[in-house]
Amino acid sequence: MLHPDLNDLLELRHQAHSLGLASHHPVNSVLCGLYSSVFRGQGMDFEEVREYQQGDEIRNMDWRVTARTNTPHLKVFREERQRSVLLCVDISARMQFGTRGTFKSIQAAKAAALLGWAASTSQDRVGGVLYGAGSLRYFRPSREHRTVWRILQALTQAKASERSEDGLGRAMDKLAHAGHGGSVILLIGDFNRETTSLEQRFAYLRQHHDLVVLPIDDPADREIPAMGRVLFKNRDGVRLELDTDSESGQAAYREQWDSQRNHLQVMCRRFGIDLIPLSTQEDVHLTLVKGLRRRMQRMLVR
DSSP states (O other): OOSOOHHHHHHHHHHHTTTTSOOSOHHHHHHHHHHHHHTGGGOEEEEEEEEOOTTOOGGGBOHHHHHHHTSOEEEEEEEOSOOEEEEEEEOSGGGSOOSSSSOHHHHHHHHHHHHHHHHHHTTOEEEEEEESSSSOEEEEEESSHHHHHHHHHHHHHOOOOTTOOOOHHHHHHHHHHHSOTTOEEEEEEOOOSOOGGGHHHHHHHHHHSEEEEEEEEOHHHHSOOOOSEEEEEOTTOOEEEEETTOHHHHHHHHHHHHHHHHHHHHHHHHHTOEEOOEETTSOHHHHHHHHHHHHHHHHHHO
């Protein structure tokens, strides 16, 4: 099955609503709690400037007012009550692939559902962009649960042309102009590709938003199975016959993947972007929980 089942994705909403209650789905309850701590805790609105009091956080000191009044003053912030969470999901032909566990398209949809429902449960505005099937599909951020439902429904009906461009660059441009500053942007898709040309877009989005990259990986992306001589066809219809039993060919295949992933990792570290890979053969719930916990640990040591 290339496409996820809508009922399965909608069921994740009820698991998300178990937050704070006795739950039969503890993994998802933990996921929602981590979402609230990691993402909701980062949105802060400026409230006022007041005189410094013993015990206040000196990192919030307002040095201009302090210098002008000759009395220590600091800025006071309050937690932002509402954020925009934008799910940017790859629905290109490259997502219709999987050799272990499930297809990339299904894993991506489950990740989008879990994160979308967690955001909606936290009263955030949820929107998104689907790319990779010709024209982009944009969903304006809204607090209505129906918006999440519409995104998930679109993911179950997505049809990608083999010749369609993957459109990640255009999707990032759309988000750069559509999202309010301080939005959470979650890029979910196939990143088994060259990303050098996207560096400026990544840098711009990270400068104005909280950006997380979630590559959907399959074991065969890095380790090509030994199947003898196989005929491949790319998006443009070009055919190429490869000997998958060749040790040198397997090594070159693996080295190309390692090089591309290493570049993505280096770029994310340079721009302060969190990278949470999701494998088709792993439980998406547990992988997200582990990824968000690592993100929280990094936040605590900053």
